[in-house]
Amino acid sequence: QVQLVQSGAEMKRPGASVKVSCETSGYNFTAHAVHWVRQAPGQRLEWLGWINGGNGDTKFSQKFQGRVTITRDTSATTSYMEMNSLTSEDTAVYYCASSDMVAAILGFWGQGTLVTVSS
């Protein structure tokens, strides 16, 4: 069965960086995409960006362009999301989710990773 398993909770200081992993299984990683979405307390779901599991192409929300990097390791069928210059407003649960290459329909989700930014 399809599974996306994310790395554990992180606590960071303002100005630091965080890297979250998303290990996938049960489907053809290189024939699908991985999206990253976050949910801050009391806020709506917010899309950060996307990586093509096959060729590594990425797309980002303009809000996060330049501050978020999304990569993948095809041999490990894992995607990574790194965010730098963290502030308290980046405190949120970060999710990865899979879709096919063309349609951004988020069919399977990871369990979420809580990132807390506090001094």
Added chain:
Amino acid sequence: EIVLTQSPGTLSLSPGERANLSCRASQSVRSYLAWYQQKPGQAPRLLIYDTSNRATGIPARFSGSGSGTDFTLTISSLEPEDFAVYHCQQRSNWPPITFGQGTRLEIK
């Protein structure tokens, strides 16, 4: 960026009743609208994609309708496990993908 507005913010109903949740887009998203269910402490789960297509394993009591800018998720007869937060999401002309602010469906 397309803004999605969901209404109502909170809907209070009893098991067995019918629920209608609304999602309105700031511009046409054609039929490219999805619905997700989220329970406390869990990730969202895909229910409906492209307006009216149920995802694998989703019960027939969930249905979607609409087009352009106005969409509805209907739950025909509420089961206890249906009380959750529901999010709509558009994928027309992405990036970015955008989500509504959510509707909380609570037990009356």
